[in-house]
Amino acid sequence: MNEALDSMLITDDSNLNGLNLIGLTSCPMKKIFRENLENTLQKYKQATDKILKCYTPTGCHSKEHIEELLKSSNFDDLPDVFTALGYRNTFKSSILDNFAYRGYFKSPQDKNINKDFDGLGLIDPEGIYSIYSVSSEVMLIDKNKLGKLPVPKTWADLLDPIYKGKIIIGGCDGDIHEDQLLYYYKDFGDEGVKALAENSKNTWHPAQMAKSAAVSSRDGAAIYIIPWFFANACPDKPNLKIVCPEDGAMISPSFILTKKSKLDEVSVLTDSLLGTEFGTKCADNLYPSLNPNVNNNIPEGFKFKWLGWDFIRSINMEETMNNIVDEFIDTFNRTGGDAVLEKK
Template sequence: MGKKLIIVGRSEFIMSEFKNCNLLALMPCPLKVPFERLITTYLRKKEREGVYLDCTIVANANTHLSFYEEIDNFQDIKEIPDIIISPGLNNLFYHDFYDKFIRPGYFRNPIKYDFEDNFVEIGYQDSRNNYTMFTMNLLVLVVNTARLKGARVPLKFADLLADNYYQNVAIRGRDEFICETVLLNFYKEYGLAGIKKLSYNVREGLHPSQMVKKAKSNSEEDEAIYVMPYFFARTLINHKKIEVIWPEDGALINAISMLVKKDITLEVKELARYIAGPELGNLFARAAFPVANPAVEINVYKKNKFKWLGWDFIRQNDLRKVMEEITAYYLSFQN
């Protein structure tokens, strides 16, 4: 029998337990339940056709750090599931993994669209066809205008470096984990000086659900400005005293990628195509995760700007070393 294993309530993740999986997916919180539902339906359909696929969906929000750390333990391509889905520019993009498994050509994007993908103008897809960039999590600004203390509403991410937002900003993070999308983009554009200014202005790191609660609270002690996923921000659009800002310099793209082995069965390749196909694509887009598939309508996003870190930066820099350096520098200015 084929099986779908959902990991629930485990904070420690042991990658070696899942090396024989056809699919291992670490999904952003808002997508986990609907993704699980459609994948379950797909697997049942395939079982009726005599096709059995072993899929694992990581369902614990606290598992992501150990998930990423376990990637470093891969020594052989046989230890890696056929398909890995993960959010963010994580260990799968670090030079260690790239040199061991990407450069030799073990992974290949199996997705071919009939037309140009939805984000061709910003170069979101990997031109070397190793990584499959099929959807994205967008970060925007949410502002409680009652707490700005006389400062103007920030209209772009660059504004967050202004002195008058001191200790009045929150970004995604917990303990010593800071959102890599925010740090890397600020470092790319403003260097270490920008990281220092950002750290001065950020009071704390929060989960997006905590940001929503604080943004609409009546407490004057909570921050005025929040960098949060659009999925969460859109729930605050009509809330009194709150402005949801699509930044003039573009919503930050937190990548959601899929790595697909080159040497896989037709059935696994069909699974990858289903994941990047219109059925799941429409589900993602409705949840504020626009997709690359041109068969999915995303006009609501097309009129806006996007800020993507870019493949040149990703390939030219060892993101592990960069993140270690800028995270330590950022934390050194936190109170």
């Protein structure tokens, strides 16, 4: 990477108050996100001789000081643009109650989005949040380990006791990827979360799932709930099958929150995130873009499943996530998975 471009991003994370942008994204999108942001900042400086202050962590996880910043009751502490993948960081009660529901944020996103998401209702009806792309969860099936059991066709199928000990879900360093549990909670309630826990063998990082499935390792599973990016990274082998369930791949959107008072000042950043060039790079990385001009190259029969704004706004996101994760862990530990999960 060109040093001039590297220098455009803030590297000192000791004080992140009042920046123009803080961007959180997933490991597979980290390089693309940073390069796009760096190029955007470089072009903006060349055109205006102005510098926008932007920060994105180099690692794959949100840092504690960002978590604390998002709890601030001082609106000026928050970045002008905040973007994150998934639901927990985006729908914090502190942001919603103090600012979002009081009109402090406004989405610059056009209502005309990519046809691949027709009918899902992804555009925020309250005009607060934007979405630039999505991560989608599918099933990766190891037919050797599945044996004579039927290939599951829907997410509900995974709750059938015939799949006990056959499933590995997403997790990392003792954490569970909560977004997948939210879908089970929405559709099947607490009992659905517990049933999934009873059938689960372990919680793994998606990279570990892909590596294990590629060699059909002994510690692996018959069924992995895994992001499409990682499932597609597996070699094309006769025993491996990617299944997009009939009710759709569960999506974790990449959300954007933009301060209403700063819309014009930071439009170069939001235009870039929502634009065709970056959207195409997202799509090429199997993170389909909402930009209507992007060809997401979605396979035939592949569709998406989304929680919906009504559901999201009907719950306390942090409280609900904490509760369902605890329910999953309690059930998992009691019914004998391959590991002992600890509550945070």
